[in-house]
Amino acid sequence: xxxxxxxxxxxxxxxxxxxxxxxxxxxxxxxxxxxxxxxxxxxxxxxxxxxxxxxxxxxxxxxxxxxxxxxxxxxxxxxxxxxxxxxxxxxxx
Numbered sequence: 001x002x003x004x005x006x007x008x009x010x011x012x013x014x015x016x017x018x019x020x021x022x023x024x025x026x027x028x029x030x031x032x033x034x035x036x037x038x039x040x041x042x043x044x045x046x047x048x049x050x051x052x053x054x055x056x057x058x059x060x061x062x063x064x065x066x067x068x069x070x071x072x073x074x075x076x077x078x079x080x081x082x083x084x085x086x087x088x089x090x091x092x093x
Contacts, residue, residue: 013042014053014074014084017091026077026084028060036077044077053077053084 014020020038028034036044036056046056053073061071074084 011042012074012088014088015042018079018084018087020079024079026079028057029076029078029083030064034060
């Protein structure tokens with residue numbers, strides 16, 4: 001699944017690759033009291049708004065004082081204590 005996702009341009013389906021179900025709660029890597037809930041189509045419910053992993057992570061990092069224009073959301077959201085990026089990287093290796 002990961003090889004196929006990398007061949008296509010666009011968003012990687014982290015939830016599909018990792019088998020993360022709708023309704024799963026993810027935690028933010030820099031503050032595990034900040035959470036979001038997985039919803040359909042690779043989106044999350046963050047503060048009662050449907051958004052992307054990156055959009056929600058950017059909101060949080062900006063609130064923390066970072067003035068970044070973009071972030072890679074999968075590098076900030078965790079499932080079972082590990083970032084989605086690291087979990088997918090483990091599959092690839």
